[in-house]
Amino acid sequence: MNPSGGLFWHLHAWRQQRHWHGACADIAQWLATLPPPAKARDPQVRDSLVVIGASAGWMLSSPWLQGFAQVDTFDLDRWAGPLFRRRHGAALQASGTALACHTRDALADLDAVLSTHPQAVVLFDNVLGQVRFHCASTDEASQRIAKVTRRMRGRRWGSVHDAYSGPTQARRVGLPAPAMHRSVQARTGGSVAASAQRNTQASQPMGAGFDTFGQQLHAQGDWLDHLTEAVFPQGTLVHHIAWPYSARYCHWLQAGWINP
Numbered sequence: 001m002n003p004s005g006g007l008f009w010h011l012h013a014w015r016q017q018r019h020w021h022g023a024c025a026d027i028a029q030w031l032a033t034l035p036p037p038a039k040a041r042d043p044q045v046r047d048s049l050v051v052i053g054a055s056a057g058w059m060l061s062s063p064w065l066q067g068f069a070q071v072d073t074f075d076l077d078r079w080a081g082p083l084f085r086r087r088h089g090a091a092l093q094a095s096g097t098a099l100a101c102h103t104r105d106a107l108a109d110l111d112a113v114l115s116t117h118p119q120a121v122v123l124f125d126n127v128l129g130q131v132r133f134h135c136a137s138t139d140e141a142s143q144r145i146a147k148v149t150r151r152m153r154g155r156r157w158g159s160v161h162d163a164y165s166g167p168t169q170a171r172r173v174g175l176p177a178p179a180m181h182r183s184v185q186a187r188t189g190g191s192v193a194a195s196a197q198r199n200t201q202a203s204q205p206m207g208a209g210f211d212t213f214g215q216q217l218h219a220q221g222d223w224l225d226h227l228t229e230a231v232f233p234q235g236t237l238v239h240h241i242a243w244p245y246s247a248r249y250c251h252w253l254q255a256g257w258i259n260p
Contacts, residue, residue, distance in 0.1 A: 010079055013058040016246070020059065023243040026180040027160060027255065028061040030239045034121065035259040037156065048120040050074070050113065052106040053127025056083030059160075060125065066095035072117060073099075074106035107131070107144070110151055122157040124148075126253075129162030129226035142227050149231055152258070159231055160241075160255035166223030168250050178216040178242045185236040185256070217242060217250050232256045 013020075037047075046069035051057070054073035057065075065071055065088055073084050081101030092099045106113045107127070114122070128148065132141035232238055232254075241253040 006077060007079060009077075010056060010058075010083060012246075013056070017058070019244060023241055023253070024059050024061070026239070026241045027059050027253075028064060029180070030160070030241070030255045031061055031064045033237075033239075034158065034257055035156075037259075048072070048117065050106075050117050050120045050122045051125050052113070052122065053125045053130070054084055054101075055080050055125070056086075057088050057125075060088070062088050062091035066091055066097055068097055068121075070098040070100070070120075072120070073101045074104050074113065075101075076103070076105050078103050107148060110148060114151070114155065122152065122155060124157070124159035124161065126160055126162070128159055128231055129228050132227050138227060145227060145231065154260050156257075156259055158255070158257040160253055161228050161231065162226040163228055163240075163252045163254045164223040164225060165245070165249065165251040167220045167248055168244075169218035169220060170247050180239055180241050183238050183240065185232040185234055185238050187234050217244075219250070223252075228254065233258065 046067065048070040049065070049068040049072070051060075051071065051073045052075075054060075054075050055077065056079070057073070071092060073081065075081065075084075081103055084101055085099065089099060104113075128145055131145050132138060135141040135144060236256045236258060239255040241255060243251040243253050245251050
């Protein structure tokens with residue numbers, strides 16, 4: 001069984017769509033901040049997009065995807081492609097956007113994927129925060145994330161991923177999640193591999209950003225560190241998004257674009 005996907009995940013996502021509306025709206029707002037290419041180009045020429053860890057695109061916006069000439073999705077889950085096409089295929093067809101869904105470990109084969117799509121914008125869609133569940137140790141996971149981010153130098157890319165996740169008090173139906181806020185990525189004191197110094201499975205996130213979220217979410221106990229603290233280069237504008245995964249569990253997402 002895929003530890004971060006599979007039929008159980010898709011069933012849960014389908015059932016939670018109404019409750020995830022706020023987080024999806026925040027992600028759509030962030031997606032729309034994708035900066036233009038550094039070189040001026042004909043505005044009528046549309047970019048292509050590679051989505052790594054696309055799943056079924058449960059939290060992606062069809063109107064945003066329609067802005068691309070071609071969308072290529074990559075996911076290990078064999079259900080991801082058919083469900084992505086079911087959710088977004090009609091909209092993409094209406095906009096003349098070509099769609100290709102690949103069942104493939106794009107993180108393990110990143111060089112080949114990037115070489116095949118040399119001009120595409122790359123979006124890591126809630127996948128870098130899942131790396132730790134596919135590795136035997138936090139050391140291995142941190143090193144793998146660091147390798148991915150090094151390989152992306154010189155490319156237009158972005159990521160939305162888990163920073164921390166953990167238990168909360170039960171949420172009342174209709175209670176809004178904390179509003180999205182923004183910050184600038186500070187120096188982390190080293191590479192992503194520094195996260196591996198935290199050998200426990202859970203750690204309490206620190207800092208004013210989480211203090212605000214935590215109070216609004218009524219966070220309880222220790223939260224899981226997803227080892228993504230240094231994904232973004234220093235100076236990146238980072239969007240912080242609360243994602244109420246279930247009534248008693250929440251994820252703190254971080255999202256940002258890198259434009260070389």
